[in-house]
Amino acid sequence: xxxxxxxxxxxxxxxxxxxxxxxxxxxxxxxxxxxxxxxxxxxxxxxxxxxxxxxxxxxxxxxxxxxxxxxxxxxxxxxxxxxxxxxxxxxxxxxxxxxxxxxxxxxxxxxxxxxxxxxxxxxxxxxxxxxxxxxxxxxxxxxxxxxxxxxxxxxxxxxxxxxxxxxxxxxxxxxxxxxxxxxxxxxxxxxxxxxxxxxxxxxxxxxxxxxxxxxxxxxxxxxxxxxxxxxxxxxxxxxxxxxxxxxxxxxxxxxxxxxxxxxxxxxxxxxxxxxxxxxxxxxxxxxxxxxxxxxxxxxxxxxxxxxxxxxxxxxxxxxxxxxxxxxxxxxxxxxxxxxxxxxxxxxxxxxxxxxxxxxxxxxxxxxxxxxxxxxxxxxxxxxxxxxxxxxxxxxxxxxxxxxxxxxxxxxxxxxxxxxxxxxxxxxxxx
Amino acid sequence: xxxxxxxxxxxxxxxxxxxxxxxxxxxxxxxxxxxxxxxxxxxxxxxxxxxxxxxxxxxxxxxxxxxxxxxxxxxxxxxxxxxxxxxxxxxxxxxxxxxxxxxxxxxxxxxxxxxxxxxxxxxxxxxxxxxxxxxxxxxxxxxxxxxxxxxxxxxxxxxxxxxxxxxxxxxxxxxxxxxxxxxxxxxxxxxxxxxxxxxxxxxxxxxxxxxxxxxxxxxxxxxxxxxxxxxxxxxxxxxxxxxxxxxxxxxxxxxxxxxxxxxxxxxxxxxxxxxxxxxxxxxxxxxxxxxxxxxxxxxxxxxxxxxxxxxxxxxxxxxxxxxxxxxxxxxxxxxxxxxxxxxxxxxxxxxxxxxxxxxxxxxxxxxxxxxxxxxxxxxxxxxxxxxxxxxxxxxxxxxxxxxxxxxxxxxxxxxxxxxxxxxxxxxxxxxxxxxxxxxxxxxxxxxxxxxxxxxx
Numbered sequence: 001x002x003x004x005x006x007x008x009x010x011x012x013x014x015x016x017x018x019x020x021x022x023x024x025x026x027x028x029x030x031x032x033x034x035x036x037x038x039x040x041x042x043x044x045x046x047x048x049x050x051x052x053x054x055x056x057x058x059x060x061x062x063x064x065x066x067x068x069x070x071x072x073x074x075x076x077x078x079x080x081x082x083x084x085x086x087x088x089x090x091x092x093x094x095x096x097x098x099x100x101x102x103x104x105x106x107x108x109x110x111x112x113x114x115x116x117x118x119x120x121x122x123x124x125x126x127x128x129x130x131x132x133x134x135x136x137x138x139x140x141x142x143x144x145x146x147x148x149x150x151x152x153x154x155x156x157x158x159x160x161x162x163x164x165x166x167x168x169x170x171x172x173x174x175x176x177x178x179x180x181x182x183x184x185x186x187x188x189x190x191x192x193x194x195x196x197x198x199x200x201x202x203x204x205x206x207x208x209x210x211x212x213x214x215x216x217x218x219x220x221x222x223x224x225x226x227x228x229x230x231x232x233x234x235x236x237x238x239x240x241x242x243x244x245x246x247x248x249x250x251x252x253x254x255x256x257x258x259x260x261x262x263x264x265x266x267x268x269x270x271x272x273x274x275x276x277x278x279x280x281x282x283x284x285x286x287x288x289x290x291x292x293x294x295x296x297x298x299x300x301x302x303x304x305x306x307x308x309x310x311x312x313x314x315x316x317x318x319x320x321x322x323x324x325x326x327x328x329x330x331x332x333x334x335x336x337x338x339x340x341x342x343x344x345x346x347x348x349x350x351x352x353x354x355x356x357x358x359x360x361x362x363x364x365x366x367x368x369x370x371x372x373x374x375x376x377x378x379x380x381x382x383x384x385x386x387x388x389x390x391x392x393x394x395x396x397x398x399x400x401x402x403x404x405x406x407x408x409x410x411x412x413x414x415x416x417x418x419x420x421x422x423x424x425x426x427x428x429x430x
Numbered sequence: 431x432x433x434x435x436x437x438x439x440x441x442x443x444x445x446x447x448x449x450x451x452x453x454x455x456x457x458x459x460x461x462x463x464x465x466x467x468x469x470x471x472x473x474x475x476x477x478x479x480x481x482x483x484x485x486x487x488x489x490x491x492x493x494x495x496x497x498x499x500x501x502x503x504x505x506x507x508x509x510x511x512x513x514x515x516x517x518x519x520x521x522x523x524x525x526x527x528x529x530x531x532x533x534x535x536x537x538x539x540x541x542x543x544x545x546x547x548x549x550x551x552x553x554x555x556x557x558x559x560x561x562x563x564x565x566x567x568x569x570x571x572x573x574x575x576x577x578x579x580x581x582x583x584x585x586x587x588x589x590x591x592x593x594x595x596x597x598x599x600x601x602x603x604x605x606x607x608x609x610x611x612x613x614x615x616x617x618x619x620x621x622x623x624x625x626x627x628x629x630x631x632x633x634x635x636x637x638x639x640x641x642x643x644x645x646x647x648x649x650x651x652x653x654x655x656x657x658x659x660x661x662x663x664x665x666x667x668x669x670x671x672x673x674x675x676x677x678x679x680x681x682x683x684x685x686x687x688x689x690x691x692x693x694x695x696x697x698x699x700x701x702x703x704x705x706x707x708x709x710x711x712x713x714x715x716x717x718x719x720x721x722x723x724x725x726x727x728x729x730x731x732x733x734x735x736x737x738x739x740x741x742x743x744x745x746x747x748x749x750x751x752x753x754x755x756x757x758x759x760x761x762x763x764x765x766x767x768x769x770x771x772x773x774x775x776x777x778x779x780x781x782x783x784x785x786x787x788x789x790x791x792x793x794x795x796x797x798x799x800x801x802x803x804x805x806x807x808x809x810x811x812x813x814x815x816x817x818x819x820x821x822x823x824x825x826x827x828x829x830x831x832x833x834x835x836x837x838x839x840x841x842x843x844x845x846x847x848x849x850x851x852x853x854x855x856x857x858x859x860x861x862x863x864x865x866x867x868x869x870x871x872x873x874x875x876x877x878x879x880x881x882x883x884x885x886x
Binding site for chain 1: 546711724738739769812815817819820840841855857859
């Protein structure tokens with residue numbers, strides 16, 4: 001009798017508990033069975049995919065791995081690699097208009113030592129909102145002055161920045177702009193010209209300092225000593241000078257892009273161009289310089305009044321057809337979830353579905369030097385995957401399951417929870 | 431004398447530009463998304479003198495009528511944006527919490543390139559709104575995108591009901607309470623601004639009526655602000671209210687009940703989903719973003735499922751842009767409601783056609799493809815709810831105003847002959863809450879936020 005009471009109490013309490021239960025991610029191994037698998041790098045096939053720990057272990061037909069695992073029937077479903085947004089402020093900004101929740105813009109023009117990874121909030125509400133749309137990995141970059149900081153790449157699951165860190169560092173540089181800063185910018189044409197020339201001169205001075213610092217540093221370390229003074233900004237630029245760290249060069253206006261190409265040649269740094277909203281005007285020059293591009297957002301207005309209305313939609317395609325390696329980004333914080341739609345518009349306006357999908361998977365992985373671990377479905381790669389009911393770039397496609405580093409991630413976020421609570425509100429009117 | 435003759439010539443030459451033209455066109459063999467009467471395959475749409483004359487098979491127009499081969503294309507009503515700020519060169523009269531006397535219709539800018547870009551996204555009508563700086567802002571103007579006409583008057587949709595902008599929450603609070611140290615500084619104050627404005631207008635109208643019936647010896651001094659507010663109380667002006675939080679939405683409905691005002695469309699209304707049953711019971715409608723959120727605190731508790739929840743609770747809902755960028759792909763914004771809440775094609779398309787038309791009081795004229803309605807039509811390659819859809823033609827009053835195959839890059843109407851080509855490049859700035867244009871950058875966020883957001 002006591003046992004029955006205990007049983008009833010147990011049922012009652014678990015009922016209450018489960019109503020408040022927070023969905024948690026589940027550990028593998030997982031066998032994803034009978035899906036159409038889109039590998040990106042070696043075609044599509046129908047079969048199985050086996051995930052163990054954080055890796056894709058095996059691909060094939062009728063797989064029977066050893067040991068215990070959870071099987072997920074994926075009949076009629078599609079598996080794609082998780083999408084990578086190679087330019088965001090995700091986790092660095094919580095509420096746009098409230099400056100104390102924005103951590104992407106430190107004081108100073110020369111602060112490359114500021115680490116985006118430090119300020120990523122692993123519990124930002126934006127992160128689950130983003131990943132449930134299939135984005136599993138994001139480059140998070142500081143914004144602001146000439147050298148606003150060091151960008152990192154994170155996987156969108158984990159409770160500390162270190163857990164999320166995907167192992168990339170790149171220094172951000174905003175190349176001097178000769179464009180107007182929006183409609184508030186009332187400077188005369190002459191003043192804009194003067195300002196940008198002054199900024200270019202200043203950049204060269206900074207760079208001369210950095211080169212000198214790197215030389216002294218290597219001389220000092222060869223004699224097993226250290227530079228006496230603490231110069232964190234020069235320390236952060238040292239590895240860019242030494243071609244060990246990638247420089248992410250934000251530049252958009254066509255004439256500035258040409259100057260940036262010259263500057264990159266002159267300094268010999270390892271660089272990628274970001275933004276590049278007028279890439280279509282100078283695409284052959286970018287191709288000739290052998291530079292890769294992270295462009296976006298695609299869903300953007302033209303930067304000049306006399307530009308064709310669809311210039312931002314076609315830009316990626318024009319650059320790709322000129323022979324440039326093109327990745328697509330959103331340059332967003334709370335709206336990174338629209339990455340597939342940015343790719344979808346680029347696809348419609350000339351890039352094609354296949355290349356647009358590559359532009360948010362394998363291509364950004366290649367540009368960021370992470371293609372050995374990210375960007376496609378291959379044995380040995382990190383198990384960042386999405387399972388969906390159709391074309392992942394199409395607006396209405398539903399993602400059924402999501403895996404990040406082998407963890408099965410709950411498909412919920414603030415937006416879905418509010419939907420569940422309020423679709424049929426209870427109490428209703430009375 | 432020669433000058434005078436030249437002047438007359440200029441007048442004569444520009445005269446045709448001042449009259450909005452109506453067109454005849456036969457659109458043949460498309461998949462017609464009528465919105466009100468289902469989908470009709472391989473069907474023709476005939477437009478005569480700017481109005482839809484017929485929808486059916488094998489229609490014949492007058493000899494020589496312009497025809498568009500829509501085989502394999504989708505033909506839908508012109509998209510309507512119930513909230514935008516394009517084609518106006520002033521947005522906020524941010525000088526007082528109540529500015530009902532001002533009218534956006536007096537600030538129409540027919541040269542705004544954003545109008546052409548909206549047409550290239552299939553949008554034929556927009557609601558050019560006053561901003562959200564004031565609890566009771568200015569009157570708005572429903573415009574037809576008759577791009578190419580130089581006369582601002584031609585943009586105004588003839589016969590469209592008068593509308594006015596109201597605003598709740600952070601914006602009026604920050605502009606007037608924090609900015610000027612006057613009421614409202616809280617959501618309590620916002621309520622009282624409405625109550626005192628309406629009460630004053632009620633007295634004003636009563637005095638006028640009493641004068642007419644001989645009870646009063648003198649009429650009240652003419653006051654355009656009071657005239658406008660009294661017209662709202664008389665149901666002659668539709669309210670479109672910028673709002674976010676559930677509590678403030680309920681507050682305004684209570685105020686309107688007390689003053690007997692019935693017609694209201696809540697704009698943005700990010701927390702509308704929380705009070706969907708109350709909105710439905712009041713008969714209020716809602717015009718929302720597809721997925722914008724987190725740009726300010728009052729939209730932090732948002733959901734992209736808002737439009738779906740509102741629709742499924744019986745609230746007439748539209749998706750708007752409030753943005754020069756979003757207005758170019760409202761068809762894509764509407765499609766997001768299929769991902770976030772599983773709306774049907776018809777439900778999703780209504781959000782950008784018939785429903786905004788209802789909210790603007792122009793649904794007998796536009797918003798669906800039916801004989802007798804205006805020849806405002808968007809033609810797509812690919813289903814308009816697909817991410818791969820590409821607008822091909824846009825027609826206003828039966829006139830083709832966008833044709834993708836015949837589309838020069840530079841579509842400006844006023845080119846400065848002295849412009850220095852290379853300096854007209856604008857860096858991208860994040861565009862959020864355009865409702866605060868003219869006040870945002872200086873008054874609100876201050877230079878620090880401006881710098882943070884815009885990268886300098």
